Amino acid sequence: MSRAWLVTLATVVLLPVFVRHTIATEIWIFAIFGLGLNLLMGYTGLLSFGQATFFGAAAYAVGYLLKHYAINVVLALAIGVAVGAASAALVGYLCVQRSGLYFIMLTFALNQMFYFTAYQWTTVTGGEDGMPGVPRPEVLGLDIHAPLAYYTVVALLFVLALWIMRRIVESPLGKILQSIRDNELRAEALGYNVPRMKLVAFVLGGAFAGLAGVLYAMLFGIVPLEAIGFVFSGNVVFATLIGGSGSLYGPVIGSFVFIWLSESVSAIWARWPLLLGVAFVVVVLFLRGGVVEAWARYRAWRHASG
Template structure:
């Protein structure tokens, strides 16, 4: 049965009209980018830096996830596997192998991408909800692997991971030093995703999202494009997980668990699927909610479920999508 509305329908009339901007950003996006950078620069002076770092790690994770769902139309329900595995690898590299933080983060990203090669290769054989179920099952397999494998420390996880010295020189033990590293990693990931979306490769991705048979008929090997997009997304998710591990000095099963996969879907949905800034805002909302509503305990699950239901029934464009629609700009 053909679906009448695609998952990431961009409202007609929103696209176009704007003057071509710089680096593929249009006018409104440039303003939003400036606001984002300013917020990044000022946030640690007003908010608890560790909280902002956590937020940025999840924002990068959500952006990586959005690269798949928002621009290729692939709903991965197992992104926690790549996020969590990136974290474990970075923790192992920093603690056991004594590598510097930048190498640990790169290692986390590479392993995330490597897992993505296998997961993507299997999952792109099916589409739609089957894709979602396959990614979810594969992630559950990674979870059970992490429960049993010796290097992950099972239920205890890897604890007391040192932040180390950046390039072997600058100590990151102070929160502010670590903050600037996280901010740079986040901005790098954010700009990389923006660059991917606006490359010719990104145009093909969007073509697949809109109409895959047509992209095939134009001569594109859509499976190859989907696989590369999946690997890129997983690699960036791995980078996000690795960074989070270094910030908190701990890698645990929570980060590979299915509920984390659900959370990143929630962040992206709340912010706006297929918008560049949406996942960042969504991550801020969800992480902030968990932080400030922590005393509610198990009710947080109920609230999260309620947000899912509300978003799907009434609020499908997400916060940024609705804002963009309201001001007739593309964010």
């Protein structure tokens, strides 16, 4: 077992000791979301500005089923993953045909379309007020209403998601996606069907987003309209970016920093998105590799100076 794994596990265990359980839970949910985006953004080089589409679609769909049909948690998670993957397949199918600016604008336009659909479809989604009253039923006979119990469930799922993502990026597919990021033309000339590979990345990323969406809905008991909005898409892009896109642990570190900071700052100052914007600009201008790269640079610098 590698050191990174040990650090991660230790963090998972110790986090609820130091941080409010709800926030700790949200960190890992957001990390799952970020893992999925990073496969697209970091590994495949596809800047998707519409990840909230999959997150929100899964949250609404499963939230509705939980509320009205009282499905069990395992089924809810499975459906969430499926809805996330399916919506990503739909969006991805449309988007991978295009590249560059058109790609980004398409992901954005489709996100907006889903957003306004949710906004207006008040009978199901509750529109601007969100969809309240999402229950958190028992899982395998265990009551998970206690924050710590739910934290445990989410943390276990996060560790599972991280492990799956590691398998994916260390598989041939992971290499192929990176080769597409580096040089699409060459990857195609080697015999890889580039649009199809991108679509696979989309579907996988969407599945992670769907899982995160369901966990989020059960955490707060509500699906807010913002969960499908493009600012939310931007947030996960940002979290991945601060952590360092293109490395496995980047989005994990990123969501840790992002959620923790935003939750603690928003408690004292309602205008925290300003700081978020400033941080965004600073990271983009000076720290494009994120925390992971900064750490590597620091290590190299220490190494060089003795």
